[in-house]
Amino acid sequence: MRGFRARISVTEALAALERRVGQLDAEEVALAEASGRVAAEEVIAAVSVPHFARAAMDGYALRGEATFGASGFAPVALRVVGDARPGRPFAGALGAKEAVRITTGAPVPEGADAVLMAEYADEGEQEGETTLWAREAVPPGKHVAPVGEDLLAGARVVAAGRRLRPQDLGVLASTGVARVRVVRRPEVRVLVTGDELLPPGSMPQGACIVDANSLMLAALVRRDGGAEVVVEYVPDRREAVREAMRSAKEQVILVSGGSSVGPEDHAPMVLDELGELAVHGVAVRPSSPAGFGFLEGARPVFLLPGNPVSCLCAYELFAGPSIRAMGGLPWAWPHRRRRCVVGRKIVSEIGRMDYVRVRIEAERVIPIMTSGASILSSTTRADGVVLVPADEEGYAEGAEVEVLLYE
Numbered sequence: 001m002r003g004f005r006a007r008i009s010v011t012e013a014l015a016a017l018e019r020r021v022g023q024l025d026a027e028e029v030a031l032a033e034a035s036g037r038v039a040a041e042e043v044i045a046a047v048s049v050p051h052f053a054r055a056a057m058d059g060y061a062l063r064g065e066a067t068f069g070a071s072g073f074a075p076v077a078l079r080v081v082g083d084a085r086p087g088r089p090f091a092g093a094l095g096a097k098e099a100v101r102i103t104t105g106a107p108v109p110e111g112a113d114a115v116l117m118a119e120y121a122d123e124g125e126q127e128g129e130t131t132l133w134a135r136e137a138v139p140p141g142k143h144v145a146p147v148g149e150d151l152l153a154g155a156r157v158v159a160a161g162r163r164l165r166p167q168d169l170g171v172l173a174s175t176g177v178a179r180v181r182v183v184r185r186p187e188v189r190v191l192v193t194g195d196e197l198l199p200p201g202s203m204p205q206g207a208c209i210v211d212a213n214s215l216m217l218a219a220l221v222r223r224d225g226g227a228e229v230v231v232e233y234v235p236d237r238r239e240a241v242r243e244a245m246r247s248a249k250e251q252v253i254l255v256s257g258g259s260s261v262g263p264e265d266h267a268p269m270v271l272d273e274l275g276e277l278a279v280h281g282v283a284v285r286p287s288s289p290a291g292f293g294f295l296e297g298a299r300p301v302f303l304l305p306g307n308p309v310s311c312l313c314a315y316e317l318f319a320g321p322s323i324r325a326m327g328g329l330p331w332a333w334p335h336r337r338r339r340c341v342v343g344r345k346i347v348s349e350i351g352r353m354d355y356v357r358v359r360i361e362a363e364r365v366i367p368i369m370t371s372g373a374s375i376l377s378s379t380t381r382a383d384g385v386v387l388v389p390a391d392e393e394g395y396a397e398g399a400e401v402e403v404l405l406y407e
């Protein structure tokens, strides 16, 4: 056993990480699979939407000019010459004194430039012809949606880097897009070490406890845009940890537990042997034994302390930003933020960052007293976390702080 000599600051560790982590390349997926994915390039509309002028109301397509002077007292008569429906346009062109029955979304026939709403029209038979009596004048353009009213051909539909929303898929589909290029999602393997651990779904018994970290990590990876997560339980033997790390093919490896300097903490040394141990020991509480390094192909490996709060904290500090950046998402924490006044003193220490779990009570920030890194329920009782930077001694009552909200 050899203790930690120096712990580097979170800021330095992050700088070292950010220099080495890059966005993955692109892949093409069917539009139906693209929700939540990050566009790898901008998409330009190949066509205008709509690509024909369409009726915005049910009524009569006509020439606006023909209705000038029309009123309830002096309706204007036009000859009804046919019908236009969405998908079933009127075939011919309209003359000056003619009208076509039209419904919303149908192409406005050639020769017409306005739609008279059905509410202002009466229809009747007169000498074998159908006549429309217009009770209102409509200016040209009235209730006609022009070509490109929604989108003009050549306009940008989505920008590169956009996380596609459900409605983006709708807009893309309307411009005729079938597939989009998106940033690949990093595949992640979680190596869970600890001979005392039983898989989730077990009852704790004897000296064994149930693994709390892998489900939490898998959900965090999902939040951060990672692909499917594979979980592997690894015995606390150097050989087993080496074999698990050596054979992992994923782009990101998260190691839970075994990160410190105890006789069963093999992960740091194995990483040093197989690749590069870039950082081990960070000035942060909890998760000071955290570290990271790289395997062949610049694939990051994150050493997450076994204590569940430390595991969560180390993930948020180092693994989360990297997974997001690899998948084309922002490096910054995705949490919503709320500025609040401190209601009870937050204690920290100069020289290290503190990850302080807090509750918000009547708009005041109250630190949660049980600060142990093994007390995971402290994070479920908390509303969020305050990160106290290394150059602050904490915050006095009344100070304003930013809370990163748990969701």
Ligand SMILES: Nc1nc2c(c(=O)[nH]1)N[C@H]1C(S)=C(S)[C@@H](COP(=O)(O)OP(=O)(O)OC[C@H]3O[C@@H](n4cnc5c(N)ncnc54)[C@H](O)[C@@H]3O)O[C@H]1N2
Binding pocket: 003, 004, 192, 193, 194, 196, 197, 209, 210, 211, 212, 213, 214, 256, 257, 258, 259, 260, 261, 262, 265, 286, 287, 288, 289, 304, 305, 306, 307, 308, 310, 373, 374
């Ligand atoms: N000489 C030193 N010893 C330790 C230091 C140090 O700086 N010098 N740091 C301490 C701190 S802080 C932490 S945190 C732990 C981290 O150690 P490991 O990463 O090696 O974690 P383990 O020993 O494997 O486990 C610690 C603790 O957490 C429980 N655990 C582990 N995995 C899980 C899991 N998946 N789900 C639930 N609970 C888990 C485990 O049973 C232990 O109780 O090192 C200190 N030592």
Ligand code: MOO
Binding pocket: 285, 286, 287, 288, 289, 305, 307, 310, 372, 373, 374
């Ligand atoms: O970080 Mo240990 O990270 O305090 O329990």
